[in-house]
Amino acid sequence: MSILKKDIKFNNGLSIPQMGLGTYKLTNKEEIVESIHAALKTGYRHIDTAVIYKNQKLVGEAIKSSGVRREDIFITSKIWNDSHGYNESKQEIDLILKELDVEYIDLILVHWPTPKRLECWKALEEAVQEGKVKSIGVSNFLIEHLEELLKVAKIKPVINQFELHPALTCKKLVNYCNANDIVVESWGTLIRGKCFEIDQIKELAKKYQKSEAQVCLKWAQKNNFVIIPKSSSQKRVIENANIDDFDLTTQDLELLATIVEQRDGPDPANFDF
Template identity: 70%
Template sequence: MSVLNKKIKFNNGEEIPQFGLGTYKLDDEKATYDVIIAALKAGYLHIDTAQIYGNQKLIAKALKDSQVPREQIFITSKIWNSDHGYEETKKAIDRILAELEITYIDLVLIHWPTPKRLECWKALEEAVAAKKIRSIGLSNFQIVHIEELLKNCQIKPVINQFELHPALQRKDLVKYLQDNDIVVESWGTLIRGKCFEVEQVKVLAEKYQKSPAQICLRWAFQQGFVIIPKSSKPHRLIENTEIEDFALTAEDMALLATIPEYRDGPDPDNFDF
């Protein structure tokens, strides 16, 4: 079975395709349109976007032109930090629906744990009740933020998306999420493109005759993490999915664990909100 057909069940009973297409920094009109069309043609069923990416209208056009039925596509979007007030979040949800030209969003995440995160969550819960959103989750939340939310929420988050790759393995956060039945989602899985420079990754790429990108994707996929690699090149979309014909051994995983810890994106504990 293709990795594109593998799904993971949320704690609310909904399912998310484990392998999706990230669209961060895909904002050129033609390139974004072409890559979305190519991804859908290749069998991708999961598209991850966000308000701040500025590409939701382009994604809407590509989805419409692809003629793939809406119910077959899983769409994730996120509420940006400046919209985390209660009323602001309600307006942001309607704006996402309008930009994507859809009647419901499969998954909406709080993009970063700002001081107004609880207000944002309340508005998201109401949007679930109103059937505007099917599932709600988190992005870049640390354990302390999640613990606070769990004490104050009516609906439990289904997922947490955060920087997670062989050079930033976050075993404490991964275990906490798994213990609390919250799905783990990796962004930056390819070490933000730096996987080609990491010796341990290159060793395994040579061993399995795979690309360094495929090694990192396999590392995340076989641990059950949702992954959303992006590419502006259609042939890379296919290559990224070709990770089912090998598996990393315990020895391989131990080798990857020796990579010095490296965070490429912002630190949620020191983010300028």
């Protein structure tokens, strides 16, 4: 099955397209329109944004002008750290709806595990009951954060989005999420471009006549992770989805496992909130 046709089921019975378009650091109107229109034309049906990206209004406008029906597009957003208080979270949920100019959001995440994360979760649960949000999840949560949340949550998180790539496999966290029926979503799958510098990835790219980015995305696909690569280039948006015509062998995966571990983004265990 083409990755653009593959959905991954949530624990609430709903599902998410495995392949999505990330919009982090996309703030130029022309770039956003070109990227989103190219993605939707190619067959993407999942767009990932966040309040802190400061592009939700432009993302919403690009979706509307694409010609693809709203109900056919899965939209993810996230509540930023300074709005995790209960009242602030409720206000931010309404802001997300307003900026994207939609009646509901498919998925909203708690962006980082701040000290007020449980207050934010309560507001998200109420938003589900009010019909403003279809599904709720978390981002950058470690096992201890998930354990704390699961003890008090009335609605179980459907997904955990965190830095995850061949150089940072997070096996314990991935296994915990799988065991608790929480979908795993990878951000930074391309190691923020550093994949082009890693010998093991370069070797497999040459072997399969694919780009280093495609090798990383294939790795994530094989692990059944949701992936949201970002690109402002129409060519790259199309290329990132073109990973159905090759596969990684057991030996290939063993080679990737020899990459020295490196975290490119902030560490959730030592994040300055």
